[in-house]
Amino acid sequence: MKKKQYLFLIIPLIGSLVAIGAIFAWGLTPGIDLAGGSMLQVSYEERPSVELVNEKLAPLGYGEIRVQPSGDHDFILRQRELTNEEKQALSAALGELGTFSEVQFNSVGPSIGDEIVHKSWWAVALVSLAIVSFIAFAFRHVSKPVASWKYGLVTIVTLVHDVLVPIGLFAYLGHAHGAEIGVFFIVAILTTLGISINDTIVIFDRIRENLRINEIKHRGELFADVVWRSTKQSLTRSINTSMTVVIMLVALFILGPESTKDFSLTLIIGMVAGTYSSLLLASPLLIFIEERQRKNTGVQST
Amino acid sequence: MTDNTTGGKNTDRVIAIFRAIAVLIAAALIGYWVYTTTVNPDSKHPFKYGLDLAGGSHLVYEADVSSLDQSEVPDLMNTLREVIERRINVFGVSEPLVQIERSSVVSERRSERLVVELPGVTDVNAAIRNIGQTPLLEFKLLSTSTPLGATSTEVAYIDTGLTGRYLANAQVVFGQGGAGLSNEPIVSIAFNEEGSRLFEDITRTHVGEQLAIFLDGELKSAPRINEAIAGGKAVISGNFTPTEARDLVRNLNFGALPVPITLVSTQTIGSSLGDDALHAGVHAGIVGFIILAIFLIIWYRLPGVISVVALVIWVVIMLALFKLIPVVLTAAGIAGFILSIGLAVDANVLIAERMKEELRAGKNIHEAISEGFSRAWLAIRDSNTAHVIVGVILFWLGTALIKGFALVFTIGVFVSMFSAITVSRTLLLALPISNESKIGRFLMSSGFSK
Numbered sequence: 001m002k003k004k005q006y007l008f009l010i011i012p013l014i015g016s017l018v019a020i021g022a023i024f025a026w027g028l029t030p031g032i033d034l035a036g037g038s039m040l041q042v043s044y045e046e047r048p049s050v051e052l053v054n055e056k057l058a059p060l061g062y063g064e065i066r067v068q069p070s071g072d073h074d075f076i077l078r079q080r081e082l083t084n085e086e087k088q089a090l091s092a093a094l095g096e097l098g099t100f101s102e103v104q105f106n107s108v109g110p111s112i113g114d115e116i117v118h119k120s121w122w123a124v125a126l127v128s129l130a131i132v133s134f135i136a137f138a139f140r141h142v143s144k145p146v147a148s149w150k151y152g153l154v155t156i157v158t159l160v161h162d163v164l165v166p167i168g169l170f171a172y173l174g175h176a177h178g179a180e181i182g183v184f185f186i187v188a189i190l191t192t193l194g195i196s197i198n199d200t201i202v203i204f205d206r207i208r209e210n211l212r213i214n215e216i217k218h219r220g221e222l223f224a225d226v227v228w229r230s231t232k233q234s235l236t237r238s239i240n241t242s243m244t245v246v247i248m249l250v251a252l253f254i255l256g257p258e259s260t261k262d263f264s265l266t267l268i269i270g271m272v273a274g275t276y277s278s279l280l281l282a283s284p285l286l287i288f289i290e291e292r293q294r295k296n297t298g299v300q301s302t
Numbered sequence: 303m304t305d306n307t308t309g310g311k312n313t314d315r316v317i318a319i320f321r322a323i324a325v326l327i328a329a330a331l332i333g334y335w336v337y338t339t340t341v342n343p344d345s346k347h348p349f350k351y352g353l354d355l356a357g358g359s360h361l362v363y364e365a366d367v368s369s370l371d372q373s374e375v376p377d378l379m380n381t382l383r384e385v386i387e388r389r390i391n392v393f394g395v396s397e398p399l400v401q402i403e404r405s406s407v408v409s410e411r412r413s414e415r416l417v418v419e420l421p422g423v424t425d426v427n428a429a430i431r432n433i434g435q436t437p438l439l440e441f442k443l444l445s446t447s448t449p450l451g452a453t454s455t456e457v458a459y460i461d462t463g464l465t466g467r468y469l470a471n472a473q474v475v476f477g478q479g480g481a482g483l484s485n486e487p488i489v490s491i492a493f494n495e496e497g498s499r500l501f502e503d504i505t506r507t508h509v510g511e512q513l514a515i516f517l518d519g520e521l522k523s524a525p526r527i528n529e530a531i532a533g534g535k536a537v538i539s540g541n542f543t544p545t546e547a548r549d550l551v552r553n554l555n556f557g558a559l560p561v562p563i564t565l566v567s568t569q570t571i572g573s574s575l576g577d578d579a580l581h582a583g584v585h586a587g588i589v590g591f592i593i594l595a596i597f598l599i600i601w602y603r604l605p606g607v608i609s610v611v612a613l614v615i616w617v618v619i620m621l622a623l624f625k626l627i628p629v630v631l632t633a634a635g636i637a638g639f640i641l642s643i644g645l646a647v648d649a650n651v652l653i654a655e656r657m658k659e660e661l662r663a664g665k666n667i668h669e670a671i672s673e674g675f676s677r678a679w680l681a682i683r684d685s686n687t688a689h690v691i692v693g694v695i696l697f698w699l700g701t702a703l704i705k706g707f708a709l710v711f712t713i714g715v716f717v718s719m720f721s722a723i724t725v726s727r728t729l730l731l732a733l734p735i736s737n738e739s740k741i742g743r744f745l746m747s748s749g750f751s752k
Contacts, residue, residue, distance in 0.1 A: 037569075041575075084430045084565065102424065103575050109566035111364065111413065115405055116701065117682035123699045130691045138684050141438065184634070187696065187704055191711070194692025195645060198685045202652065205681035237655040239603070244594055244651060251590030252640045257579035260637040267641065 012281040019168025031180035036110030041103040052203035165273035186248040196274025199238035206230035322732035347625040352632035357573030358421040385557030412436035439466030444512035466499025466558020487547040498534025499507030506530035583636035609650030616721040634707040651724030652678040
C-alpha cells in the first residue's frame with residue numbers, strides 16, 4: 001500500500017469540514033411547512049410597488065410580512081400563520097391596491113411541522129441502521145480479511161459525508177439567498193441516503209467478487225491491491241450509474257416545476273458527493289481499516 | 303447452449319427471437335392502452351392528479367382527543383369523517399377527499415387529524431365557514447362541591463361520553479317550554495339506539511342531579527334529572543330566536559362533531575399554477591429522457607439501444623400502473639418518477655459494462671451476455687434493496703406529499719428489476735450478432751474503446 005492513497009481522503013474530509021462549518025456558522029432556515037407560518041402568492045394585473053404593499057399591510061398587525069416580487073406580476077408574501085378571517089382581511093387589503101388573483105396560499109400550524117421534523121430524525125436513524133445492517137448482511141460471506149460489519153461501517157461514514165455536503169450547501173444558500181428548507185429537502189436527504197450508496201455498492205460488490213476469486217485461485221494478493229484493482233475496474237460504471245441519475249435530476253432542476261427545484265438540487269449535490277466519496281472515501285477507508293487491524297494483531301499477512 | 307449442433311442452435315435462436323417479439327408486442331399493447339385511456343376523456347382509467355397539479359384546496363383539521371379514552375378514538379374519528387363528508391357534499395365539489403391522518407408511534411404528541419381535499423375549489427373561505435358551522439354537542443354532569451374552608455361552591459362538569467355522535471335527528475318545536483315562555487322555540491333531539499341506551503343509563507344513575515348541555519363549548523342549559531328517561535329524546539332550550547333554532551337544527555341534522563376540531567393548515571393552489579407545474583414536470587421528464595437516451599446509445603452502442611428500448615418499456619409499464627392502481631400524481635410523484643428513470647437504467651449500465659469485460663476476456667457474445675447478467679445481478683440486487691429500504695421508510699414517514707414520492711419511487715424500483723432483467727435480457731439474446739465480425743464486437747463495446 002502506497003502512502004499516497006491516503007491523500008485521497010483529504011478531498012472528502014475537506015468537503016465534510018467545510019459543510020460542518022457552514023452548518024454551524026449559518027444554520028438551516030426552516031420553511032413554513034416545518035416551522036409554521038403562511039405564504040400567499042398573488043398575481044396582479046398591474047403590480048404596485050413593494051413599499052405601497054408594505055404600507056397597506058402594516059395596519060393589519062400581523063407582525064413581519066415579507067413581500068417579495070416574483071416574475072412580472074406576482075408577489076409572494078410570507079408571514080405568521082393566519083386564520084381564515086385574517087387571510088380574508090389580508091386579501092381585502094391587497095385588493096385595494098389593484099385587481100389580483102390568488103395563485104396559491106399555504107398556512108401551516110407549528111404542530112404539523114414539529115411532527116415531521118421529529119419523524120425525520122427517526123427516519124434518518126432507521127434508514128442508516130437498515131442500510132448498514134443490509135450491507136453487513138449482503139457481505140456476510142466476506143469475513144476475511146475485513147469483517148462484513150466493517151463494510152457497513154464504511155458505508156455509514158460515506159453516507160454521512162454524502163448528506164453533509166448538500167446540507168452544508170443549503171446552510172450557505174440560506175445565508176446568501178434566503179433559501180429555506182422544507183419537507184422536500186428532508187425527502188431529498190433521505191433519498192440521497194438510499195441512492196448515493198449505489199456506487200459504493202458497485203465497488204464493494206467487485207471487491208467481494210475479487211476476494212472470492214483470489215481465494216479459489218489461492219492468489220496471495222494484498223487487500224489494498226484488491227481494493228484498488230476493484231475500484232479501478234468499476235470506475236466507469238460507478239460514474240455512469242450516477243451520471244444517468246444526475247442527467248434526469250438536472251433536467252428536473254432546470255425545466256421542472258418550481259416546487260421541486262430544491263429537491264432536485266439537493267439530490268444532484270448528494271449524488272455528486274456520493275460518487276466521489278465512494279472512490280475517494282469508501283475504498284481508502286476500507287484499506288485503512290484493514291491496515292490498522294493488521295498492525296494491531298501484529299503478524300498476519302494475506 | 304446445451305446443443306452444439308447447428309440445428310439446436312437454430313432452434314434456440316428462433317425461440318429467442320420469438321420471445322423478443324412477444325415482449326415488444328406486449329409492450330406496444332400496454333402502450334396503446336395507456337395512450338387511448340389518456341386521450342379519451344371518458345376513460346375509466348385517467349391519470350389522477352393531486353391538488354398541487356390540478357388546483358384546489360387542502361385543509362387539515364386537528365381533532366382534540368386528549369380527554370378521550372384511546373380505544374374510542376378510531377370510532378370517533380370515523381364519525382367525524384362522515385359528518386364532515388356530509389357537509390362537504392352539500393357543496394357539490396367533485397370528488398372531495400376526506401381522510402383521517404394519524405400521528406405515528408414515534409411522535410412525541412399523539413394527534414388525530416382530518417385531511418380535507420377539495421379539488422378545483424380555490425375560494426376556500428366558504429368551505430371553511432361551512433365546516434366551521436358543524437355544531438359540537440356535549441352532555442355533561444354538573445357536580446357541585448364545597449371544598450373545606452372555601453366559601454363558594456366549585457362547579458365542575460364531568461364528561462358523560464354522550465355527545466353529538468349519538469344524534470339521530472333534530473327538529474324545532476314551539477311551545478313546550480315548560481316553566482319558560484310557552485312560545486319559545488326549542489330544539490328537540492332524538493338519539494340513535496346506542497345514544498338512547500346511554501342517555502337512559504345516565505339519567506337513571508343520576509336522578510336529582512343536573513345534566514348540562516353544551517353547544518360548541520358553551521353551556522346552553524342544565525335541566526335537573528327527575529327520573530330515568532327512556533326512548534332517547536331530549537330538548538335543548540337556551541333562549542334561541544326562531545332563526546337560531548332553525549339553523550341549529552339544520553346543522554345538527556348534517557351531524558354534530560363528536561370531538562372538537564381546529565383548522566391547523568390551509569393550502570390553496572390555483573389551477574394555472576398546477577397546470578404549469580404539470581407541464582414543467584412532463585417537459586423535464588421528456589427532455590431528460592432524450593438526453594439520457596443519447597448518452598446511453600453513444601456510450602454503450604448496441605446494449606445502449608437495448609437499454610433505451612427497455613427504458614421505454616419501463617416507462618410504459620409505470621404509466622399503466624399509475625392508471626391501474628391508481629396512483630395520485632403530485633409534483634413530488636413526478637419528481638420521483640423522473641428520478642426513477644435515472645435509477646432504472648442503472649441495471650442496464652452495470653450489465654453492459656460487465657458484458658464488455660467478458661468480451662475482453664475472450665468469451666463469445668452469447669456467453670458474454672449470460673455472464674454479464676449473472677455477474678451484475680448481485681450489485682443490482684443490493685442497490686435496489688437499498689432503494690426499497692428508503693422507499694418503505696419514506697412511505698411510513700408520511701404526509702401525503704412524501705407518500706406520493708415514496709410510492710412512485712418504490713414501484714419504480716420493482717418495475718426496473720423486472721424490465722432490466724427480463725426485457726433487456728430477452729432482447730439482447732435475440733440479437734443476430736456473430737462473434738467473429740468486427741462490427742459485432744464494436745457494437746457490443748462501449749466508451750472510447752474500438
